[in-house]
Amino acid sequence: MRKITIAIDGYSSTGKSTLAKQLAKALGYIYVDTGAMYRAVTLFAMRHHLIGDSEDTVTKLVALLPEIHLKFMYNDALGFAEMYLNNENVEKEIRTLDVSRMVSKIATIKEVRSKLVDMQKQMGIDKGIVMDGRDIGTVVFPEAELKIFMTASPETRAARRYKELLDKGDEVTYEEVLKNVQSRDHIDSHRKVSPLQRAAEAIVFDNSDMGLEEQFERIYNYALRIIQK
Numbered sequence: 001m002r003k004i005t006i007a008i009d010g011y012s013s014t015g016k017s018t019l020a021k022q023l024a025k026a027l028g029y030i031y032v033d034t035g036a037m038y039r040a041v042t043l044f045a046m047r048h049h050l051i052g053d054s055e056d057t058v059t060k061l062v063a064l065l066p067e068i069h070l071k072f073m074y075n076d077a078l079g080f081a082e083m084y085l086n087n088e089n090v091e092k093e094i095r096t097l098d099v100s101r102m103v104s105k106i107a108t109i110k111e112v113r114s115k116l117v118d119m120q121k122q123m124g125i126d127k128g129i130v131m132d133g134r135d136i137g138t139v140v141f142p143e144a145e146l147k148i149f150m151t152a153s154p155e156t157r158a159a160r161r162y163k164e165l166l167d168k169g170d171e172v173t174y175e176e177v178l179k180n181v182q183s184r185d186h187i188d189s190h191r192k193v194s195p196l197q198r199a200a201e202a203i204v205f206d207n208s209d210m211g212l213e214e215q216f217e218r219i220y221n222y223a224l225r226i227i228q229k
């Protein structure tokens with residue numbers, strides 16, 4: 001069967017990674033969570049006290065980019081690949097609200113984007129990949145055979161993320177999470193370099209009121225139709 005590239009973009013906490021994992025599993029494809037890569041660079045910047053808007057801070061971080069080595073390693077027990085930053089498993093640390101608060105800023109730096117986009121293109125060179133993020137259908141794989149753009153109301157998304165964080169034992173309030181979702185929407189959609197935009201040919205999914213199973217079935221069927229064409 002021919003292999004295709006599936007690009008999933010959309011707002012934060014729209015269930016992109018859940019859908020991407022389901023599709024990758026059903027098709028036997030590789031799944032890549034590009035948000036994890038921006039989060040790992042953000043964690044590196046936080047550890048080096050290189051968070052801030054000043055030109056100096058950004059210049060210092062850009063100079064250190066060659067020292068940032070990112071790698072995904074598949075964890076059999078979990079059934080997905082975990083993020084490693086300079087050979088350290090940072091999967092848990094990159095998912096905290098602290099990193100979520102900083103990541104959109106780091107993702108506006110064009111040198112950071114260019115480094116990560118190059119790595120992502122390389123990962124998809126043989127197709128058979130499902131990648132999720134903000135600029136996958138527009139910048140990383142503009143030639144992807146299937147592009148999905150996911151959205152849901154900010155309140156629905158914040159409620160989902162809030163529950164996830166509580167389940168992990170993080171002490172956060174719903175209001176904090178909602179504020180973070182809204183502020184990331186704004187920064188991600190308004191940044192100069194490759195802002196979050198729907199690719200013209202992307203299929204839009206608003207899953208505010210749609211169950212995960214129904215959503216998966218519909219998109220999986222789209223994918224099969226394209227693969228069998």
Ligand code: DC
Pocket residue numbers: 012013034035036038039103104107132133134135136184188
């Ligand atoms: O998918 P996520 O919520 O883990 O992504 C974290 C942040 O990383 C998001 O707010 C914006 C940025 N990001 C990006 O700019 N481009 C991508 N392809 C993926 C994520």
